[in-house]
Structures are given as structure tokens and as C-alpha cells.
Amino acid sequence: MGPTCLYQGYNSYLSVVVMRPPLLLQVFSVIVLLLRGPLLPAQTPPRPTEHGLRGQYYAGKSFEKLVLTRVDPAVNFDWSRRQNGPGQPIQYFVAPGPDVPSTWFSVRWTGFVLAPKTGTYTFTFTSDDGMRVWVGGRQLLDSWVDQPVTRSSATMNLTAGRYYSVRVEYYQVERDTKALLAWQLPGTTAEPVPVPTSNLYVSLPAAAQPFVAPAPKAASADGTIRIVSAPPSKAAPTTATPVKPTRGVAVAGKLPGGIGLQATYYAGSVRGAAVHSRVEPVVNVTWNGAAPAPGVPGQGFSVRWTGYLVAPESGTYVLHTE
Structure with a gap:
């Protein structure tokens, strides 16, 4: 049941x-x-709106063991190297967070994105290694393979003032580690930028207008x-x-x-x-x-x-x- x-x-x-x-x-x-x-x-009053995406970090490339849950401001990470300050030693292939291994881990980010304008958006994805992306229930990227830093893009029509569900799945096996979700707004030619934290929501605000995907056509009766x-x-x-x-x-x-x-x-x-x-x-x-x-x-x-x-x-x- x-x-x-x-x-x-x-x-x-x-x-x-x-x-x-x-x-x-x-x-x-x-x-x-x-x-x-x-x-x-x-019902109790709704909790204040929290910007960003909920990130769930797993040990293993296929979401084997959940080890960390936190709110990330955006999907814009490069864990290949880190320097904590001038003169400090450079660390390579660092862990994304406490209890998360530096290699052979996976992440699932979920939440909502608010469209500021109506029109055709170009979403850009950069990943090393695998990445899958859904926006409004539509899969925009399926690149679930071991790969060097790879950049790809997809377009989608969004309506201003609507909130669209977002799910990003990512895994890393070894060496370079990069994950980026960026967009280019309608009617612009500027380079894509990471989707801003101000447009990302962990949960829907109380007065939100969520995007509802159209229902698929019913299949013919065949027994x-x-x-x-x-x-x-x-x-x-x-x-x-x-x-x-x-x-x-x-x-x-x-x-x-x-x-x-x-x-x-x-x-x-x-x-x-x-x-x-x-x-x-x-x-x-x-x-x-x-x-x-x-x-x-x-x-x-x-x-x-x-x-x-x-x-x-x-x-x-x-x-x-x-």
C-alpha cells in the first residue's frame, strides 16, 4: 500500500x-x-521563503548513501581546486562538504525557478562528470556519463511570474569536478550567467503560480x-x-x-x-x-x-x- x-x-x-x-x-x-x-x-502560517536549491549529497555515484543536506545558493561549483586565501596552499579535488567524499559522490538539487521575463530561455550546462536537468517537468539534459568538462545547452519557453520546478542530478568519479546551471534571458545576446539565487526557491511561496505541465493525451483502449x-x-x-x-x-x-x-x-x-x-x-x-x-x-x-x-x-x- x-x-x-x-x-x-x-x-x-x-x-x-x-x-x-x-x-x-x-x-x-x-x-x-x-x-x-x-x-x-x-494550518500554521507558512514559513518564510528561502532562496536557493536544496542539495542532497551522497557517497557513491548513484545516490547510494545520503551524507549531507543543505541549501545551496545556485548550481555553480568547481571543486577541482581551492585556495582559502593569499599565500595559502592550493588544495586539489576538494570535498563539497562535511562527510562528502572528494571523488565518487553524487548530488541532487531540487527547488523552483521564477521566470523574470516571458520568452525563450537558453539554459547552459557545464559538467564533469555526469549531469541530468529537468525544468518544469521537462528533461533538458541527459548526459549521465563519465566525461571531461563538457558544455551543452537547451532552450525552453517560460512565462514571466511563473515558478517552474527544477531538478539537477550530478555525479563525479575522479579528478576534475565541475557543475554549473546557467541561463541566457530572452532577447539578450550576453553570455549565459549562473541562474541567480534571487530567482531560485527551495519551496514555493504562498502566493506562487506554479507551472503545470499539460496532461498527455490518453492512449487508445487496447486491453x-x-x-x-x-x-x-x-x-x-x-x-x-x-x-x-x-x-x-x-x-x-x-x-x-x-x-x-x-x-x-x-x-x-x-x-x-x-x-x-x-x-x-x-x-x-x-x-x-x-x-x-x-x-x-x-x-x-x-x-x-x-x-x-x-x-x-x-x-x-x-x-x-x-
Whole structure:
């Protein structure tokens, strides 16, 4: 059984349960319970915004053992040599920090970047040895190999005032050690500069507008996706009524066979009687007090979505709930 995530908004409670079988398909169930009143104590005020990126340092080139976590002002490091002051001896191939080896280590930096202008950005990467970079969920660099100092670049359109997730992964095996994430702003010809600390955030500010990557198109039904029916003891009438959320994607007509999730609506909690069931394409709805389906009250109802999710590629996925 995977993790259970709780989120308290205005008059709402959300629980997400993720189960991961050893097959390609991932089974998941989402339950929403809408009540008249808060369920949890008031949240504490948000912590002050911290600039920079969270750096997690590991012994081993493949993130084997976490030995140091800290906030770094930017990804702009050259650990090949260091001199602590005039006349001091030069140290070569120095360790990045306490308990971190000087060679055969890896680092993962995570956080967010604020785009100051709208337009096409050129991101520049310099690495010795391997480096991988994602911005806004899009992989811009995949150079996970032993290599001398290597510089490469990629472009990406960003919107002013939006925050984009950032993940930089790096490893070093021996000798020269360098890691740099730089950018060139839209409409400029100046040399790329390291992404400034003032534009990097360890976590999203309270009033942030995060970038949301567009959802991939649904695959055609080929037998690998099937709808999970409601338990026999809580059977509900099934309808082909398309879901028309007040926010999100409106679906016209019937959904292709097997695409979407089985939505079962209950009057009260999911322990009560099911009153309506239908296939819905996504979980992205705002009801604003209106009844979500025939026979379902506008307040005091709950929903269970069930089905399967096909992973398009291998790797670490981040599921967001609201």
C-alpha cells in the first residue's frame, strides 16, 4: 500500500491511495469527502521563503548513501581546486562538504525557478562528470556519463511570474569536478550567467503560480486499461453522461472504451449507499456547490475514482493533489 496524502482546503478533505503492483499497470483509488465544516485544525502560517536549491549529497555515484543536506545558493561549483586565501596552499579535488567524499559522490538539487521575463530561455550546462536537468517537468539534459568538462545547452519557453520546478542530478568519479546551471534571458545576446539565487526557491511561496505541465493525451483502449466496477454491495446505476467540470477539460460525447476512471458517487461517506456511477476522463473538477451528478446532493457527498494508470516511462513520478 502506497502513501496516503491529506490536504485541507475550504470545507474539503482529500485522500489519495496509491498501490503499486509489480506489473506495468498502476492501480489507484481516489476518495473525496465534502462536508460542511473544517475537519482539521487551522494550518500554521507558512514559513518564510528561502532562496536557493536544496542539495542532497551522497557517497557513491548513484545516490547510494545520503551524507549531507543543505541549501545551496545556485548550481555553480568547481571543486577541482581551492585556495582559502593569499599565500595559502592550493588544495586539489576538494570535498563539497562535511562527510562528502572528494571523488565518487553524487548530488541532487531540487527547488523552483521564477521566470523574470516571458520568452525563450537558453539554459547552459557545464559538467564533469555526469549531469541530468529537468525544468518544469521537462528533461533538458541527459548526459549521465563519465566525461571531461563538457558544455551543452537547451532552450525552453517560460512565462514571466511563473515558478517552474527544477531538478539537477550530478555525479563525479575522479579528478576534475565541475557543475554549473546557467541561463541566457530572452532577447539578450550576453553570455549565459549562473541562474541567480534571487530567482531560485527551495519551496514555493504562498502566493506562487506554479507551472503545470499539460496532461498527455490518453492512449487508445487496447486491453491494457480497464474500468474497475464498484463493489457489488454498493452497485450504482451507470450512465454515459459526459462530465462537464466548471474548470478543466470538458468532454463532449461518450468516452472511448476503457479510457478514464470509474467515478462512484455516494450520499454521505463512502460507507453509505452509492447513488450514481459513470466514467470520467480526469480528476479535475470544481463544483462550486452544484450537484456533481444526478441524485447526488450539492453538499455532504463523497466520490471514489478507481481504475488503472499506465506509466509512459520509467522514473520518479510526483503526484499532486488539490
